[in-house]
Amino acid sequence: MSLTANWSYPTAIRFGAGRISEIADACAKAGITKPLLITDRGLAGMEITTRTLDLLEAAGLGRAIFADVDPNPNEKNAEAGVRAYREGRHDGVVAFGGGSGLDLGKLVAFLAGQTRPLWDFEDIGDWWTRADADAIAPIVAVPTTAGTGSEVGRASVITNSETEEKKIIFHPKFLPTVVICDPELTVGMPKFITAGTGLDAFAHCVEAYSSPHYHPMSQGIALEGMRLVKEYLPRAYADGSDIEARAQMMSAAAMGATAFQKGLGAIHALSHPIGAIYHMHHGTTNAVCMPAVLQFNRSAISERFDKAAAYLGVAGGFDGFCAYVDDLNTSMGIPKTLTGLGVSNLDIDRIVTGALADPSTGGNPVEMTHDNTRELLMKIA
Secondary structure (H helix, E strand, O other): OOOOEEEOOOOEEEEOOOHHHHHHHHHHHHOOOOEEEEOOHHHHOOHHHHHHHHHHHHOOOOOEEEOOOOOOOEHHHHHHHHHHHHHOOOOEEEEEEOHHHHHHHHHHHHHOOOOOOHHHHEOOOOHHHHOOHHHOOOEEEEEOOOOOOHHHOOEEEEEEOOOOEEEEEEOHHHOOOEEEEOHHHHOOOOHHHHHHHHHHHHHHHHHHHHOOOOOHHHHHHHHHHHHHHHHHHHHHHHOOOOHHHHHHHHHHHHHHHHHHHHOOOHHHHHHHHHHHHHOOOHHHHHHHHHHHHHHHOHHHHHHHHHHHHHHHOOOOHHHHHHHHHHHHHHHOOOOOOHHHHOOOOOOHHHHHHHHHHOHHHHHOOOOOOHHHHHHHHHHHO
């Protein structure tokens, strides 16, 4: 089976090994003649990035890069990125990298033409309508990890560095015009990033599948996304050069982010404040939280996961699925607690307050209260 395709859902996606070679044409399709490539500091000097810049330059599109992007990007990164975009007189963004580069790239394309401040566009009610939609620059997204799925998302997660809170900035035009999913770009990921990003994709699928909201399309996507992770994440982790496994994990990442239109839940509600305060890797934090959250939601999801387990070939229904998740985490070196992850002196009350304020709580199948959220957090502390 050829793992090369062009998809139009949820946006135009060019999927397949080697397709980064089409970056200039993707910019042309998006109407971009002078792109600013936005990525994180770690990727800025890597071969995959310099090669992409070479391709842009050879096509007469310039060689502009902005890489002042933190692992959990914040409003200061956004301000600097917008300044670079405006000063360079760019007309579009190539968002390149993992979740941080993709989220910040999309945000810069959004903010560069706006006159209102960043936090006026937080994902609250209809605040997104405050934006001048015609002033949003086009985006070409190029993921280099297989986890967040931000390349097919309509939002960016941005940390407020002053309050140490993660905020979601939403607009329908955050969705990139063209996406290039080239699994060859993920081959160099180290094992711990392969694990963390892959389990992030899995968490997206698990939470979307658990959400009580009605969205049968997302429900089906989430279920198949879980299957792809189960089949191919262990292979990608064991052999980073396994291009089939890398490709299938890129699909799973995009599927998870598409599916969570149905909702996220307590995993992300906890992970967001923990990441904002302690600067932890998002996907790895999700993985630590997942086993306890599955038990927390048992009363509402056990029957649903009995069916999922059967589809996934996991014996034992819901309990078997939970055991599978425990074993998967262990096989990839994921600690069982936040302490094991390196977080000490947890500010329990602050995390609980942040979790309950996070929009992800609305998709959890069991209502989150101060008391039960505190109890949940203590189980992973």
